[in-house]
Amino acid sequence: MPDQAHRLPASPGSDLAFLVRYMKAPRIAEALQQTAERARVESWTYEHFLEQLLEREVFARQQQGGEARIRAARFPSRKTIDGFDFGYQTSVRKQVVLHLASLDFITAHENVIFLGPPGTGKTHLATGLGIKACVAGYRVHFASATTWVMRLAAAQREHRLDAYLRILERYPLLIVDEVGYLPFDAEAANLFFQLISARYERGSVIVTSNKPFTAWGEIFGDPVVAAAMIDRLVHHAEIISLKGDSYRLKDRHLTRQQDQTHTPRAADAG
Numbered sequence: 001m002p003d004q005a006h007r008l009p010a011s012p013g014s015d016l017a018f019l020v021r022y023m024k025a026p027r028i029a030e031a032l033q034q035t036a037e038r039a040r041v042e043s044w045t046y047e048h049f050l051e052q053l054l055e056r057e058v059f060a061r062q063q064q065g066g067e068a069r070i071r072a073a074r075f076p077s078r079k080t081i082d083g084f085d086f087g088y089q090t091s092v093r094k095q096v097v098l099h100l101a102s103l104d105f106i107t108a109h110e111n112v113i114f115l116g117p118p119g120t121g122k123t124h125l126a127t128g129l130g131i132k133a134c135v136a137g138y139r140v141h142f143a144s145a146t147t148w149v150m151r152l153a154a155a156q157r158e159h160r161l162d163a164y165l166r167i168l169e170r171y172p173l174l175i176v177d178e179v180g181y182l183p184f185d186a187e188a189a190n191l192f193f194q195l196i197s198a199r200y201e202r203g204s205v206i207v208t209s210n211k212p213f214t215a216w217g218e219i220f221g222d223p224v225v226a227a228a229m230i231d232r233l234v235h236h237a238e239i240i241s242l243k244g245d246s247y248r249l250k251d252r253h254l255t256r257q258q259d260q261t262h263t264p265r266a267a268d269a270g
């Protein structure tokens with residue numbers, strides 16, 4: 001009988017394949033044999049072996065979840081913090097942005113506000129932080145201020161503004177891009193105020209604007225509403241003011257300089 005006690009199954013691992021499939025863990029299935037061989041050669045502990053396999057599955061799922069959240073967030077384009085040239089945009093301290101990228105501001109329900117002229121990297125940085133948040137497991141939604149107001153207005157028309165604001169509470173981070181590109185009428189200003197109030201100390205907002213706070217009274221058509229909104233927005237916020245020339249025109253400047261040196265007549269004419 002001792003023989004039978006030590007007898008290996010007819011085909012070792014055949015049950016494992018079934019069990020792993022049952023668990024819906026395809027990366028474990030993929031890696032099982034190779035990992036087991038390595039474990040034998042390197043005399044791993046049982047715990048280390050299990051950890052290696054589970055890690056593979058968990059990391060892959062996290063990555064997939066991140067990808068799904070990035071798609072759902074509706075970023076206008078994929079921009080990353082890594083892809084931001086802090087050498088060109090010197091008015092923002094890299095350390096500050098890297099600290100934001102640790103996402104402490106989301107757990108603290110704090111806001112981030114990017115102010116500055118067009119092309120200085122506001123949308124890029126807002127998106128970069130948003131993508132970080134998606135990868136870290138947070139639900140994020142990105143839209144322009146105009147789009148947010150349209151959605152809020154539609155919800156109000158259908159008498160479900162409160163319900164809509166409650167749905168938005170499930171998103172730890174909302175991004176409101178381009179506040180100030182278009183002025184708001186009184187209803188839009190009021191709806192936007194309600195959004196910011198609903199988020200206050202409950203969830204994070206990243207706002208970008210090409211206008212300084214002093215011009216927000218004009219944007220919202222009402223200095224009192226604007227002041228109340230700014231008050232809630234900045235109470236717990238990192239405010240980053242970007243300066244300088246538009247990055248979009250970076251290469252055009254070069255071209256223009258070349259034009260001027262090589263074709264003086266064209267420059268005279270222009």
Ligand code: ADP
Nearest residue numbers: 084085088089118119120121122123124247248
């Ligand atoms: P803004 O929102 O301030 O108008 P964007 O963030 O849309 O500007 O930037 C305009 C374009 O220039 C984008 O394609 C962005 O990726 C790029 N860009 C701006 N600043 C930088 C930078 N410092 N490094 C790399 N790309 C940048």
Ligand code: MG
Nearest residue numbers: 122123178208
């Ligand atoms: Mg922008």
